[in-house]
Amino acid sequence: MFSAVAEKKRIAVVPGDGIGKEVIAAALEVMKASGAPITFTHFDWSADRYLKDGTTIPADGFAKLERDFDAVFVGALGDPRVPSNIHAKEILLGMRFRMDLYANVRPVKLLDAALCPLKSVEPSDVDFTVIRENTEGLYCDVGGNFKQGTADEIAVQEDVNTRKGVERVMRYAFDYARKHGRKKVLMTDKSNVMTFAHGLWQRVFKLVAPEYPEIQASHMYVDTLCMQMVREPRQFEVIVTNNMFGDIITDLAAALQGGLGMAASGNIHPGKTSMFEPVHGSAPPLAGKDAANPIGAISTAAMMIAHLGLDSFAGKIEAAVLEAVRQKKITADVGGTLGTRRSAEWIAERAAGA
Numbered sequence: 317m318f319s320a321v322a323e324k325k326r327i328a329v330v331p332g333d334g335i336g337k338e339v340i341a342a343a344l345e346v347m348k349a350s351g352a353p354i355t356f357t358h359f360d361w362s363a364d365r366y367l368k369d370g371t372t373i374p375a376d377g378f379a380k381l382e383r384d385f386d387a388v389f390v391g392a393l394g395d396p397r398v399p400s401n402i403h404a405k406e407i408l409l410g411m412r413f414r415m416d417l418y419a420n421v422r423p424v425k426l427l428d429a430a431l432c433p434l435k436s437v438e439p440s441d442v443d444f445t446v447i448r449e450n451t452e453g454l455y456c457d458v459g460g461n462f463k464q465g466t467a468d469e470i471a472v473q474e475d476v477n478t479r480k481g482v483e484r485v486m487r488y489a490f491d492y493a494r495k496h497g498r499k500k501v502l503m504t505d506k507s508n509v510m511t512f513a514h515g516l517w518q519r520v521f522k523l524v525a526p527e528y529p530e531i532q533a534s535h536m537y538v539d540t541l542c543m544q545m546v547r548e549p550r551q552f553e554v555i556v557t558n559n560m561f562g563d564i565i566t567d568l569a570a571a572l573q574g575g576l577g578m579a580a581s582g583n584i585h586p587g588k589t590s591m592f593e594p595v596h597g598s599a600p601p602l603a604g605k606d607a608a609n610p611i612g613a614i615s616t617a618a619m620m621i622a623h624l625g626l627d628s629f630a631g632k633i634e635a636a637v638l639e640a641v642r643q644k645k646i647t648a649d650v651g652g653t654l655g656t657r658r659s660a661e662w663i664a665e666r667a668a669g670a
């Protein structure tokens with residue numbers, strides 16, 4: 317006998333700290349309402365857990381995520397009671413590095429012209445994706461201080477770029493463009509100054525791009541890119557860049573779509589358990605006030621279930637979010653009057669009915 321019931325996708329949920337807990341609760345409600353065949357298992361890795369027993373992530377934590385789950389859904393990590401932020405670093409950077417989630421994917425889509433700080437911009441003018449290298453660059457913690465605390469101090473922070481790391485994230489960007497019907501991939505760097513590290517990016521881009529002849533490959537220095545993202549964002553479709561520049565330009569990009577509360581992201585290694593998180597942090601001053609915008613987390617949920625092959629359910633959630641924005645069933649940071657919970661309930665009702 318064949319079972320008509322599709323196997324449910326298993327999602328590990330790490331709400332984390334501050335507003336992370338609130339926006340994850342909101343996104344879980346919407347995913348459940350969409351009817352997507354998924355199960356959730358909660359993990360309490362957070363500042364609370366760290367302060368209670370010193371655990372950031374248990375010894376077998378990463379292996380368990382890879383072995384037992386199809387995806388990981390994270391809220392945000394960061395708490396003023398842990399000034400070193402050690403738990404956030406070990407959990408978030410730990411997942412990115414130890415699970416080798418090398419492509420950080422950040423779709424930048426304007427849902428309503430009123431949300432964009434630029435003049436005379438239509439939603440279709442802001443619709444691109446940034447693919448940020450996620451496991452190398454200036455984030456490898458390689459470096460040191462010499463003669464620390466003296467007037468002669470020297471501080472060195474190494475920018476690590478490997479041929480393998482650069483090539484695979486570029487291929488990911490071109491494959492992403494193909495899969496999503498995009499026609500342009502732009503690589504951004506600072507190769508005029510960082511001649512060794514970004515010279516490698518230049519050479520590899522020139523090798524990889526011809527393998528995708530239907531996609532227009534181009535290059536822009538990152539300073540010019542920042543200017544162009546504000547002057548004429550519609551020229552961009554897919555942007556690929558290193559870890560540090562990706563971190564910076566995606567905050568600028570988030571502002572174009574209405575702020576950090578609207579921005580979604582995935583940390584992906586094709587074929588392996590990947591991790592999805594809203595772009596924003598734990599926003600301690602907002603926590604516990606039912607004021608956090610849940611849309612970044614809800615859009616991240618849609619991205620995650622689409623990644624798991626549940627496109628029709630993701631489509632329902634995206635349509636419900638768009639309708640919420642159009643009807644202003646949203647939080648104050650994006651011009652609405654609802655709290656986190658009520659906005660999420662409204663989106664969940666739509667996603668259930670859509």
Ligand SMILES: NC(=O)c1ccc[n+]([C@@H]2O[C@H](COP(=O)([O-])OP(=O)(O)OC[C@H]3O[C@@H](n4cnc5c(N)ncnc54)[C@H](O)[C@@H]3O)[C@@H](O)[C@H]2O)c1
Nearest residue numbers: 392393394395576577595596597598599600602608609649
């Ligand atoms: N991925 C992550 O978990 C992540 C990312 C960034 C910062 N952090 C951590 O979060 C803590 C706070 O950092 P921060 O203040 O620099 O960044 P943040 O993203 O928490 O907040 C920045 C600004 O955006 C606003 N904001 C953020 N998310 C919002 C939402 N959903 N709705 C409405 N407004 C929102 C905040 O009120 C604040 O004004 C720190 O401990 C930091 O290390 C974590």
